[in-house]
Amino acid sequence: MWLTRGQDQILTQIIASLSVNRLAHAYLFSGPSGVGKMCLAMDLAKAVNCPSEISEPCGTCDQCVRIASGNHSDVRVLGVVDGDNDSRSRTVIGIDDVKDVLHKTNLKPFEGKCTVIVFDGAENLSIEASNALLKTLEEPSQQVLIILLTNSETNILNTIRSRCRSYIFNILPKELIRKMLIEEHSCDSDDAELIARLSRGSIGWAIRAATNPNVLKQRDADLNHLEETMKASLVEKFDYVSELASEFGRNRNGVKDVLYLWRMWCRDLIILNMSNEEHILNSDKIAMLKDQSKNIDVNDIASFVGVVDRTIYALDHNVNPRLALENMILNMPEAK
Ligand SMILES: [Zn+2]
Incomplete structure (x- = not known):
């Protein structure tokens, strides 16, 4: 079961790649916050590790459940840390953190079939970190999937962009958000209408506001x-x-x-x-x-x-x- 909503074109292409076993080694997802980039990254992480035979994450097996709860040792998310007092580590994904996660790409997956590394806010990668990542992208491995999430692909070095399959996420239509809030988050219709208007097309913000x-x-x-x-x-x-x-x-x-x-x-x-x-x-x-x-x-x-x-x-x-x-x-x- 795919949890990604409102990005049907992108999802259709990814399902097609999965069904013929032709996923890219690296993806770049660009778009404003709250439009489903992380959701699709987690859907993909499940899909490549789920043992079901249906080319989609089942959502219920041990692999899918552990990935959803952030407890899968082969799926790592690296991003800028909010609330840290050191201004450098707040705003930049540094070389040491990147080296640490990329080290995993040299090892076999520990509990699943594929190591998945997600860079959340890839525009915050330092130059040294970007170069380290570039090396990994130049030597792709079958058992490693790298997913970069960014607010704008123009913020990513050309050398990295050219080695990723790129998808641009659009904001979600107000009506889709309104419906989702009513059907999936028990919102009453007035609240759903107001929150959908205020959401700027971000389902992530809308769900936070509703809950x-x-x-x-x-x-x-x-x-x-x-x-x-x-x-x-x-x-x-x-x-x-x-x-x-x-x-x-x-x-x-x-x-x-x-x-x-x-x-x-x-x-x-x-x-x-x-x-x-x-x-x-x-x-x-x-x-x-x-x-x-x-x-x-x-x-x-x-x-x-x-x-x-x-x-x-x-x-x-x-x-x-x-x-x-x-x-x-x-x-x-x-x-x-
Ligand atoms: Zn599963």
Whole structure:
């Protein structure tokens, strides 16, 4: 049973490769977070280790269960560690970690049929680590599968990209997310509609929001912060950005979620200005949006959306987060 949803084209090609025993030795999955890259990597890890004869993971055998629970000794996931105090090891996948996992590729699988190594956030591989990986990719082994996950394939060295079979993951349609939340996560229809609107096509975020009340609580707190910051003095704005920059070291995705939220909020202010209420994403906050739209220039909002986009891009490309965030806040429109 494949757990990957909404990426039918990619899954169809992978099933076809599996059925004729022609999987690549290395894959590169690119796309925004929460669209199923890790899910498909785990599906593939199960498929190549599952003893069933059906060219798909059965989901119930010992191999599949151990991989799903993260307890399979031949399946390793290596990524940036959140919450570490050493700034280098937070933002970079270093040579020592990579050497350690690649050492496994010289050994026979211990409990399964195939060693699977997943690099989560492969854009964070250091140059030395990338070169070590390149050596392994140049000498592929039948019993090793390497899967790189990244937000954008342009962040991966050409020499590595050219040795991987590459798939680009798209965001998921809102309707698919809404249906999944109702059918598989017991969401009521109003909550499912709101969460699907806010998800930006990320099923990963949507499931977190549907199953953990803190996600929507955090959104409320972040929106209140946004409203306060728009009215705040420059000193207060810089204080807030300083907090975000420190937080970025511990929780990159959390800070990026804040910026996505700002962008979505600004988009809604623009839509509201065009009197197009049914397309509002923050549909539970229309009163707050209307209130704010009276005090803010829509042209300033539109140019700020571009600034937020460029900031997210900069953060994804490892620029100094504090500088990027400070530059963004200087361009924040002021509420009158
Ligand atoms: Zn199985």
